[in-house]
Amino acid sequence: MMRKSIAIDMDQVLANSYKKMVVAYNEAFGESLTEEEFLHGTKKSLDPSKEKRFFELLNEPSFFRDFEVLDPDSIEVVRQLNDHFDVYIATAAMDVPGSFHAKYEWLREHFPFLNTQNFVFCGNKAVIYTDYLIDDNPRQLQAFRGQGILYSMPYNEHVDGYVRVRNWKEIGEYFLKVGVEK
Numbered sequence: 479m480m481r482k483s484i485a486i487d488m489d490q491v492l493a494n495s496y497k498k499m500v501v502a503y504n505e506a507f508g509e510s511l512t513e514e515e516f517l518h519g520t521k522k523s524l525d526p527s528k529e530k531r532f533f534e535l536l537n538e539p540s541f542f543r544d545f546e547v548l549d550p551d552s553i554e555v556v557r558q559l560n561d562h563f564d565v566y567i568a569t570a571a572m573d574v575p576g577s578f579h580a581k582y583e584w585l586r587e588h589f590p591f592l593n594t595q596n597f598v599f600c601g602n603k604a605v606i607y608t609d610y611l612i613d614d615n616p617r618q619l620q621a622f623r624g625q626g627i628l629y630s631m632p633y634n635e636h637v638d639g640y641v642r643v644r645n646w647k648e649i650g651e652y653f654l655k656v657g658v659e660k
Contacts (some may be wrong), residue, residue: 481523481562481563481564481566482563482609482610483563483564483565483566483608483610484564484565484608484609484610484611484612484653485566485567485568485569485598485603485606485608485610485611485612486547486556486558486565486566486567486568486586486611486612487567487568487569487603487611487612487613487614487615487618488567488568488581488584489545489569489570489614489615490548490571490629490631491548491552491612491613491621491629492548492556492567492588492589492614493542493545493546493548493584493588494545494546494547494548495542495545496513496516497513497522497545497546498541498544498545499516499536500512500515500516501531502532502535502536503516503532503535505529505532506532506535507528507531507532507629508642509513511540513607514527514558514632517631517632518632518633521544524578526535533574536574536577536630537574537575537576537577538576539576539577539579539580539634540580541574541576541580542574542577542580542581542584543580543583543584545584546583547647549646550555550600551645551646551647551650552646553588553589555646555647555649555650556592556646558587558607558650559653560592562653563653564595564596564597564608565592566597566598566606566608567585567589567596567597567598568596568598568600568603568608568611568613569599569600569606569607570598570600570601570602570603570615570618571580571599571600572599572601573599575602578599580592582611584599584634588643602618602621603618603621604621604622606622607623607624608624608629609625610624610625610626611624611625611626611627612627612628612629612649613626613627613628613629614628614630614631614634615638616628616634616637616640620641625641625642626641627640627641627642627643627649627652628640628641628642628643629643630642630643630644638640641654648657
């Protein structure tokens, strides 16, 4: 029997990217936004004069290297999923091309049991042909052809039409329901 496959987004699903982004934003522009304010859309609504400078900060080769793991349970759940599924990491690294090496190193550090041949650095995830995609970005899920699973974040609260998970324990439970024995 052929194993099913899961693609997992990296930023704000495995890695807490916004925590460092809000610090960088506040330092660069003399602001004092909270992580919650930033998560609700500040990054997406930057004025053009700040947007270019902020992108330059994100595009620094080491920026993505030291993110915290978003949910400590993710490591064990991904390890268990990897025993039953073909697991891929699908990250939209084309949005920040300077991030490739740092993202690769981060994944190797935190998920050393994953096959590096299953790391996919892409833009539009319509090119991902797995059975499932776990992502926080509804735009990426719209383009995906399999079962989209929306990782809940404040900026996607209003989105319906997908299986929604709030943490990695819920992801583990979801895949138990679809037939994975741990």
